[in-house]
Amino acid sequence: MPGMVFSELTPVAFAARAAKVFADRLAVVDGDLRYSYAELWHRAQALAGVLDGHGVRPGDRVAVLAPNTHVLLEAHYGVPLAGAVLVALNTRLAPAEIAYILDHSAPAVVIVDASCRDVLTEALKHSAIRPAVIDSGRPHDAYESLLAGATPRAVAVTDERSLLSINYTSGTTGRPKGVMYHHRGAYLQALAMAYHAQLDTSARFLWTLPMFHTNGWCFPWAVTAAGAVHHCLRKVHPPDVWRAIRESGVTHFCAAPTVLAMLADDPAAAAPAPHPVRAFVGGAPPWPALLARMSTLGIEIRHLYGLTETFGPAVVCDEQPEWRDLPLARRAPLMARQGIANVIAEPLRVVDPHGADVPADGSTLGEIVLRGNDVMLGYYRDAEATAAAATTDGWFRSGDLGVMHPDGYVELRDRAKDVIISxxxxxxxxxxxxxxxxxxxxxxxxxxxxxxxxxxxxxxxxxxxxxxxxxxxxxxxxxxxxxxxxxxxxxxxxxxxxxxxxxxxxxxxxxxxxxxxxxxxxxxxx
Amino acid sequence: MPGMVFSELTPVAFAARAAKVFADRLAVVDGDLRYSYAELWHRAQALAGVLDGHGVRPGDRVAVLAPNTHVLLEAHYGVPLAGAVLVALNTRLAPAEIAYILDHSAPAVVIVDASCRDVLTEALKHSAIRPAVIDSGRPHDAYESLLAGATPRAVAVTDERSLLSINYTSGTTGRPKGVMYHHRGAYLQALAMAYHAQLDTSARFLWTLPMFHTNGWCFPWAVTAAGAVHHCLRKVHPPDVWRAIRESGVTHFCAAPTVLAMLADDPAAAAPAPHPVRAFVGGAPPWPALLARMSTLGIEIRHLYGLTETFGPAVVCDEQPEWRDLPLARRAPLMARQGIANVIAEPLRVVDPHGADVPADGSTLGEIVLRGNDVMLGYYRDAEATAAAATTDGWFRSGDLGVMHPDGYVELRDRAKDVIISxxxxxxxxxxxxxxxxxxxxxxxxxxxxxxxxxxxxxxxxxxxxxxxxxxxxxxxxxxxxxxxxxxxxxxxxxxxxxxxxxxxxxxxxxxxxxxxxxxxxxxxx
CATH class of the missing domain: 3.30.300.30 (ANL, C-terminal domain)
Known part of the structure; x- marks a missing residue:
């Protein structure tokens, strides 16, 4: 039709909207720093200007090596605003591993936190590339000076199916693979996370989950979509998490069950949280005793499941109203399942080796396969691995084995290689x-x-x-x-x-x- | 990338997902009828089969003249599953008005509820078209027999920007215009409604808002996305609404403020609702006394604003946490504003006659303009009106006058023609x-x-x-x-x-x- 204009789906739009509709609301807390949504948007555009000044052109990669700071959050907007592709590096990798990823992704610029500067310097010795390095994470550092002098920039997304970021897997064997995220998938996945987590402007999200891990399950964008507060955290130290809950009003966070176990064991867990807290748990199923303990601490647990290849949690174990009245012994196994396709995901399937659905009997083992807008574009510079991951009908083979229960919930039984045949x-x-x-x-x-x-x-x-x-x-x-x-x-x-x-x-x-x-x-x- | 497959955005996907992940959950209550999500999906596919048998081909129009019954709900899925375009007719129109819309949209099939049969017969006398008519709304009627004998059908959406439905305006002057909805917009708008209404599987949505009105603000799809219950209602009679709340556990509904005023005045309002209820109010702003009264009745009000041309509520008056502690006299005017762009909408603007934003001072009057994925394709068979509605930059001119407040909330002051110059x-x-x-x-x-x-x-x-x-x-x-x-x-x-x-x-x-x-x-x- 003449005149009417569709908007390209991009998670950057959530920050543009927040800057208008939540302009003066608190967006970011990082130590003593506070930024409103208007400021976050301005800083992201300034970062795009800085990158442009460093010669970054649309399609170029920009890497960030930082813990969960405001800088890494800003990069989730500023890098795409330069038309560039974000590579959030895992701070726990050894210099040689980082060097491999730098060589593979070849970023034009690396933004590095002061706490990771030595590792980056060492990594660059092993690397063939010579990116510009911008130091960040301290007052009056290069990052802040550059932002202060930058001309704000905002490159429009012209194709929502284009490359937004590359997330390197931390596979237990072999070289890390670069999972390519597109704008459309990140936008929809962020909406799904905001919906399932029930985030709104009264929420305060604690950054316990690393943003370098599948772009923080798309929460850098989901929290902004909701106009909630990003509460940054450099390190997951249980007393700090409790302090953030008790003193700063944190209402939501994401974590592995072992982090929750540490929280439960901490002396600060003597009294429950002063207000309801929701924890989204991934990486492994929460066990019954943990669910019970968290419940008495006022922390409600939701189990999520996904892969780097699916923008994080494609699957959510939404609690059904009927479960609430069940005794823990019956409720816990239901809640420890991986769950159902999230609201924007295509229903996942559990298939036999011929690609046919296994019966929904809760016992027949099959491989979990996924498809749709929350599946990656492919592996960066690895056509072979991309071809291996995608079957001819487009279903991504997760490599995870599970069962389909009669109520439509999927339960992971194991990685294919983690089944013991005895x-x-x-x-x-x-x-x-x-x-x-x-x-x-x-x-x-x-x-x-x-x-x-x-x-x-x-x-x-x-x-x-x-x-x-x-x-x-x-x-x-x-x-x-x-x-x-x-x-x-x-x-x-x-x-x-x-x-x-x-x-x-x-x-x-x-x-x-x-x-x-x-x-x-x-x-x-x- | 080879192999990876994007899903087209269509609200029909929410029913396909619900049939998998909420198969046995209650989907529809209509009088004594109960359908699960598996049944709703099966019936929708059967309806598509019926339409195919009646010669309906992709792109053809199918009209429904019915109050808020399961049949009209099923048509929101079954008609697009036949590749056809839904025209939900306003049951309150006179036969001559319906005849005009029938002639303009030229449906191949009209599905009619028994309560509207006489009106349709009369309308067809005024009309030049001779569609097939399927009677519905009674046990063992033509609709049910045809469904029982149908071969299920599901035409895939191959272009999410294609035509899904036509909603005729009920403009206070002139002929009704046919607003064309696309799959992409309805999908995103339904997600936004599910998010802002916080719908989930514990919710029961009462169909007080007519589905023929802007496709029920996209709630036919939003409620399904959430796996909540559609509680059908043929007529908004205050004692019935109270009974649905008290006896059937209704948690959500949409209404005009006058409907809420009638609820408050009803003898059944002697005691508050037994559980929290959320009412989404549109058509006019809720006034302070109504907000106060509803609050004591346990009914929380949210004001929404939109037009037929924007898939219903493009704008939501989300409550900010700071408002909760304000006295009613200060809180009510904040909550009676139209609000902010919903989560999937582009921030709306208030512009002067030259198209420049007016200052966000809460007093400078301008025209409200909107753009993005939740704006119509145009007016059906009316290129002139379409061209008039869209400016060269794609901003849809609402014809509504309002102001932009400093906190980013828009307040409607009037229709352009409702300003009195004295x-x-x-x-x-x-x-x-x-x-x-x-x-x-x-x-x-x-x-x-x-x-x-x-x-x-x-x-x-x-x-x-x-x-x-x-x-x-x-x-x-x-x-x-x-x-x-x-x-x-x-x-x-x-x-x-x-x-x-x-x-x-x-x-x-x-x-x-x-x-x-x-x-x-x-x-x-x-």
Missing amino acids: GGENITCVEVESALAEHPAVLEAAVVGAPHPKWGEVPVAYVMLRADASVTEAELVTFVRARIAGFKAPRRVVFGELPKTSTGKVQKNLLRERSARVATDRPDEP | GGENITCVEVESALAEHPAVLEAAVVGAPHPKWGEVPVAYVMLRADASVTEAELVTFVRARIAGFKAPRRVVFGELPKTSTGKVQKNLLRERSARVATDRPDEP
């Missing part, structure tokens, strides 16, 4: 881990398969105990056997800290290597 | 009406300009009193003069029922005609 029977590591986690002495447990001459594989458990707790290997095995089939109980239990990736995932590849050397010659159970 | 001074009818509505005896008030030999125009008020209330013309004028400038007070007050359009808007054109005959020879105020 004597021809499938054991999913998750069910053994869940049984172990029910023991009051257990803080965290990871189970992997170890080769076994008779059974093919047997489960071996790695367990981290709570600070003052103790339990023997035999006691734990007995405890598990009282809960699940005997053949699923661990043949060995190894106590100690669990090896983790920089994003907090247990490195099962390392545990599998270690298990191959663990004796599993225990006699068969009677 | 002695060179502007009087907006809304401010006079608001002053009148504060009087406890006044149920409704409408103010128009009447020609005057000395002042050019003077305000004349038409007032409908509450059932048992009484007040004199002189008392009301004194009451108003105590609140606003003397020259704005009505020169005459005429008591009686207000003439309204079929969608409940006061027919100011009729009042203006009548006012021209009303003597306005009262002496000037001292």
Whole structure:
């Protein structure tokens, strides 16, 4: 039609809108710094001007190496406002790993926080590229001086399906892959997060989830869409989280279950939160005792599931009204499931090796596949991996195994490679881990398969105990056997800290290597 | 990228998702009928099959003449599933008016409720078209038989910017215009409504707002997106609304302020609602006494604003946390404003005759203009009106006059033609009406300009009193003069029922005609 104009879907629009409709509302808290939405928008446009002055052209990459500061948040707007592509680097990586990503993404500019300056300097020694580096994170530093002198800039998005950011995976094996996000997907995913989290202008969101991790599940954009407050946090230290809840009125945050367990164990957890708090939990399912404990602390838990390839949580375990009156023992397993497609996602499927849906019986294992606007464009500069991930019908193969329950909720059973085949029977590591986690002495447990001459594989458990707790290997095995089939109980239990990736995932590849050397010659159970 | 597939944005997708993730949840209540989301989806696909059997081809129009029944709801999915275009007809129109719309939209099929059969028969006598007619709304009628025998059908949307529905305006003058909705806009607007209304699976939405009115502000799709319950209602009768709240657990509904006033006046309003209820109010701003009364009844009010051309509410008066502690006298005027762009809308603007933004000072009058994904494709078969509505930069001219407040909230002052120019001074009818509505005896008030030999125009008020209330013309004028400038007070007050359009808007054109005959020879105020 002549005259009528569609808007391209881009999450940058949420900041433009917030600058108009929430201009004087508090947008960002970072230490002693406070920015309104008008200021956030101005700073983002100034950053775009700075990047332009550094020769950044549309399509160029701009990397940021910083914890959850206002600078990294501003980059989620300022980089696309320059027409450029954001690469948020994982601060927990080693210099050589960062160098690999720098070489692969070839950013024209790297913005670095003072706390990461040494790592970047070291990484650049290993790297072939020579980007401009902008120091940030301290008063009167280069970043602030440049912003102060910049000419604001705002390059319009002309194609919502174009590249917005690259998020590098922290795969437990192999080289990280660069997952390409498009504007359309980030816009819709941010709307879904604002909707499911019920964010509005009375909300204050604590940045416990790293923004470098799948662009913080798109919350940098969702929180702005809602006109809520971004409460920045450099490091997840339980007393600081409690202080942010009690003294600064934080109402929402995202975390892995282990972070919640740390919060529950902290001395500050003596009294519940002074107002309702919602925690969005991902990375692993919350266990019943944790759900119960969080509930008494006034922290309501929602389990979310997704992958870097799906803009974070494509799946949400929305609580159904009927669940609220159930006893915890029945409610907890429902809430620990991965859930249903979020409001903008296509319903996910669980398929057999031929691509057909498995029955929705809560027991037939299949691979979880996803499709739609919240699936990546592909892997950056990796046509081979992109082709491998996408089937001919466009369904992205997650590599995760799960079941479809009769109520339409999906439950993850394991990564494809985390299924242990023992004597021809499938054991999913998750069910053994869940049984172990029910023991009051257990803080965290990871189970992997170890080769076994008779059974093919047997489960071996790695367990981290709570600070003052103790339990023997035999006691734990007995405890598990009282809960699940005997053949699923661990043949060995190894106590100690669990090896983790920089994003907090247990490195099962390392545990599998270690298990191959663990004796599993225990006699068969009677 | 090879393999990855974007989904076209269409509100039909919400039903497809609900059928998967909320399959067994209650979707529709209509009298004694109950349908789950799996059933709703099946019935919608069956309807598409029926339409196909009736020769409906993609792009053809299908009209529905029905009150808020499950049939009209099903048509919001079944018609697009046939690739066809929904024309929901206003049941309050006269046969000749319906005939005009039938001739203009030329539907291949008309689905009619039994209660509207006579009107349709009469309309078809005036009409040049001979559509197939499917009778509905009674057990074992043609609609149900056809559905039972149909082959389900689901035509995929291949272009989200294509035509989804045509909504005919009920303009107070001239012929109705056919506003063309696209799939993309309806999808995004439905998401915005689900977000701002905080709909989820625990919500039950009462269908007080006619679905034929701007496709029910896109709630036929928003409620489904949330997996909430559609509670159908054939007629807005206050005791029935209270019964739905008290006995059926209704949590949300949409209405004009006069409907709320009727609810408040009903004997059933002796006790407050047993649980929190949210009412979305449009058509006119809620007045302070109504806000206060609704609050004591446990019904929280949100004011929304939009036009047929903007998929209904492009603007929402979201409550800010700071307002909650204000006394009603300060809070009510804030909440009676039209508000801010909804989460998916581009920020609306208030512009002067040259198209420049007026200052955000809360007093400079300008025209409200809107743009973006929630603006229509244009007027059906009316290129001239389409061209007139869209300026060269794509901003839709609403014809409404308002001001921009410093906090970014827009307040409607009047339709362009509802400004009275008296002695060179502007009087907006809304401010006079608001002053009148504060009087406890006044149920409704409408103010128009009447020609005057000395002042050019003077305000004349038409007032409908509450059932048992009484007040004199002189008392009301004194009451108003105590609140606003003397020259704005009505020169005459005429008591009686207000003439309204079929969608409940006061027919100011009729009042203006009548006012021209009303003597306005009262002496000037001292």
